[in-house]
Amino acid sequence: MVICDGMGDRPSPEFGNKTPLSYAKKPNLDALANLGAMGLMDPIAPGICPGSDVATLALLGYDPRVYYTGRGALEALGAGVDLNEDDVAFRCNFATIDDSYRVIDRRAGRISEGVSELAESLNKIRLRKVRGLNFRFIPTIQHRGVLIFRGEDLSARVTDIDPHKNGMRVLKSIPLSRSPGARRVATAVNEFVESSIRVLSGHPVNVKRHQRGLPIANIVLPRGAGKLPKLESLEIIGLKGVCVAAVALVRGVSKASGLRLLDVPGATGGPDTNFKAKMKAAIEALHEDNFVLLHFKATDVLGHDRDFLGKVEAIQKIDESMGLVRDMVDAERTLIVVTADHCTPISIGDHSGDPAPLLIHGCGVDPSGAPSFDERNAARGDIGRIRSLDLMPMILDLLGKGRKFESQGYLKNCRGSTM
């Protein structure tokens, strides 16, 4: 299953009303589309714009309305943190604020140097307002990190500190439920953030940044509190395999669903990733396992950046790497799924509620005869319009691993949008 994050798009008038996907030269994807079937897939439902977290859950067959427990925990899992059931995790950014607590740069100039030193100092903070609660701050990529609170009966039902926009004031976390667990987490995260300002402001790393004219990382902004989601393993439905992804969130969801995480040298989670190395690792994993989730982030990043030609190039690199699939994979015995978790249109610069193009090749799928893989051909494809939550049951069915929907034969592990 190849997930090209945010790949779907809308027509760009500047490029003859083409989308990056219809503009790109991609002989391998087009050949797969010609011999496979296409359709449109709503991440959640028509018009609903998803975050990557709920979109990825749905792609793996987990209904986000049931299984979503906040993004923080998924990021933490993906960053390699082992979470307990009671832990509450936040996603965090190092950020720059002014004296009146207004956010100047939510990413502190995309700081990457010195973050481990900053983290070390943060982990020395002692929280005094709440008893029986520990915390740990772990930097992940660039300005990003996760903050984990450990204690008994904690609740993630608290609001964000991060105001999500430059120019806005830093917020206070507020409990969203009356449970003591929510109140304790809100108090603790507020105290942590206040302390982070004290610890970071005069920190040697920031002194150096200031001298070099770079934005200083003088606060940590937590958001997206979450707890460990309880996902039944994909092994229950007969899928055993690996995840090839650099992005913490996708790694987190994959880990929670029972996939092993593969580390591929050169995988960066950006447009500079080694597409072929990731693809090769994914294909090789199929010698031992029967399922691979391969995730490319570049298409989403360039959609956010509104970089049409950059997105085209990323798609072309994905296509090149797909050449390896045609060489190395036994098409008779392999189901190849290429899709996006959602669309990130160039014209929007953010996720949209458009349906994502879907391509399924192999295992008896009727060849479309269509000339290429793009949004329009997908809209006119034989699969029609489905939802992400429908994909996993379709995959299982094509692989001969489905279960009949009948009284006791249909268990909760046979998921889909009926549920």
Add this chain to the structure above:
Amino acid sequence: MVICDGMGDRPSPEFGNKTPLSYAKKPNLDALANLGAMGLMDPIAPGICPGSDVATLALLGYDPRVYYTGRGALEALGAGVDLNEDDVAFRCNFATIDDSYRVIDRRAGRISEGVSELAESLNKIRLRKVRGLNFRFIPTIQHRGVLIFRGEDLSARVTDIDPHKNGMRVLKSIPLSRSPGARRVATAVNEFVESSIRVLSGHPVNVKRHQRGLPIANIVLPRGAGKLPKLESLEIIGLKGVCVAAVALVRGVSKASGLRLLDVPGATGGPDTNFKAKMKAAIEALHEDNFVLLHFKATDVLGHDRDFLGKVEAIQKIDESMGLVRDMVDAERTLIVVTADHCTPISIGDHSGDPAPLLIHGCGVDPSGAPSFDERNAARGDIGRIRSLDLMPMILDLLGKGRKFESQGYLKNCRGSTM
């Protein structure tokens, strides 16, 4: 959003298997279809035949399974009545019955002259069986009216008096729940109907009708008991605007959803309406507001009448009025949606469970290149097959007013068929 009530249809063998929509000459709608996208839209779900009340709620993004509280209250709202939370409202017809309480004409010859005199007399009735309860009868259009009961803790869970068919006996209203409020309303409406026979039978208006050989209006037949629905205003999702409609029900739903009601001279709610005047008023409203619901009833009326060529003519008049849109609306900045709340096929003479054709034009929608707007081209359109409840999220998404489906960002006001 242009709603052509009941516009969708099935092929008519007498007209070369065309539908009124495919038979009509409609250059403006065809041009919009060519430059826009099409699809099919199930009012509720495939094969489910909706009333106009639930269909209109769904089009505005309110799940009827959650928000529907009976048609009577929506009609009353649309007739300009201010309802309290506890009020129970019925839709009513003036009707003709014989001595054995059998309905001879459910519409009393579509009586319109003299209804205000009849209403005046009805409002003098004193109900004696139930204490602490007042009523008001308000005539609306032709033989139609609304009956409102006001009192504490009233319930609308009561059955209809109206047997819904000529030749049947008038029914007694029965409470459908054990609550005292339902029992009181059932008792009161039964007493009102008995009294209406006494008051109307010898009424001067009816004496005159009898002399002229017209059916007399000797009973009021209430049906569709309902309470005020609690709809969150459309302003919460960023839509502020007006409703241009003559039909009380559509006006009622619109008012309940926070739209202002615009009165357009010449708007009749029938085939003789001033299509262009309504369209012009709708377009002008866009100077101040960002959303207009424009509703044409004619297509539905002529579907009920099984009048193929009449329906064709109504569609052609709608098309003519759409010419104003092409002249007066900035297509770059405006999303144009044309659809039906449901189908009213000529061959049926009533609503059906067929999907309605849908056309969306503007705001980055990929041009279909299709030759015309009709059921077949819609079925093959790039939007595929959605549900009415999906339309509002799609509109918000195309307008850049959507919200991401994720932890705290996703509130209940971000509706759609996901819920």
